[in-house]
Amino acid sequence: MHFEEINIDQTHIRLSTDLKEHNLSRYILSIRNDLKRYISQNRDFLLSLEPLKYDSDNLSPIVLKMYESSEKADVGPMACVAGTISEMSLDYLINKDSTYSIVENGGDIAIINDRKVLCGIYSNNEILGNNIAFEIKARNRPLGICTSSGKIGHSISFGSSDSVTVLSKSPSLADGLATRIANDVTGPDSESKVSNALETCENFKEFFEGVLIISDENVGSIGKLPKIVESKDFNI
Structure with a gap:
């Protein structure tokens, strides 16, 4: 297994892959340049907190993917940037015949794994701590595992979750x-926050496999999640 860190401007990738040679850094630089060129001519794409209308003709793959995902998720395009770079990077590696690659971009993960892996759930929750993980069984198709928080990190969130994965x-x-979903972790108490966010999840059920919401002393989930185990030894 080969481990590598790729840092290009605001993109900070931690990569684990079965490929000895891949030139992923060159590919990431290319799609980032496509994105930067588009943003330089379309400032709304950078600043909007809501989906934007778009014409799919002549858009680069990264820009089109961000438009499509933001439309489905009801957020601005840049809310999807880290996950999009992870997804496109993983697709690039799969096209080179990788059967085990983990691309983690600032906490947003794209994975294909031909063996079991543990993915840590980092919420800084006072009760759960950071010693729990998803136990992800071997699978031959890509999976995205992405987290937002109202308390951790620099991303904009209008809620107050410890984490929404x-x-x-x-x-x-x-x-x-x-x-x-993290935007709707709001309410007078922890139970209400989780309940409100779960109601929001109902509107997007066709687009996810599962969601885990952690807020103070309450935890909520919907859909199908991997087994959650206690561990201090994570692959991710």
Whole structure:
């Protein structure tokens, strides 16, 4: 197994892969340049907190993917940027015949794994701590695992969750959905916050496999989640 860190401007990738040679950094630089060129001519794409209308003609793949995911998740396009880069990076590696690759981009993960892995759930929750993980069985198709928080990190969130983690076939969409659902972790108490967010999840059930919401002393889930285990030894 080969481990590598790829840092290009705001993109910080931690990569684990079965490929000895892949040139992923060159590919990421290319799609980032496509995105930067588009943003330089379309400032609304960078600043909007809501989906934007778009014409799919002549859009680069990264820009089109962000538009499509943001439309489904009901968020601005940039809410999907980290997950989109993870997804496209994983697709690139799969096209080179990888059967085991984990691309983690600032907490937004794209994975294909031909063996079991443990994915840590980092919420800084006072009760659960950071010693729990998803036990992800071997699978031959991609999975996105993306997290948003109202308390951790620099991303914009209008809620106050410790963490909202979304699992979806599309990491790009999982990133947007994590933001959208986390925005609704609001209410007078922890139970209400989780309940309100679960109601929001109902509107997006067709797009995810499962969602885990952690807020103070309450935890909520919907859909199908991997087994949650206690562990200090994570693959991710």
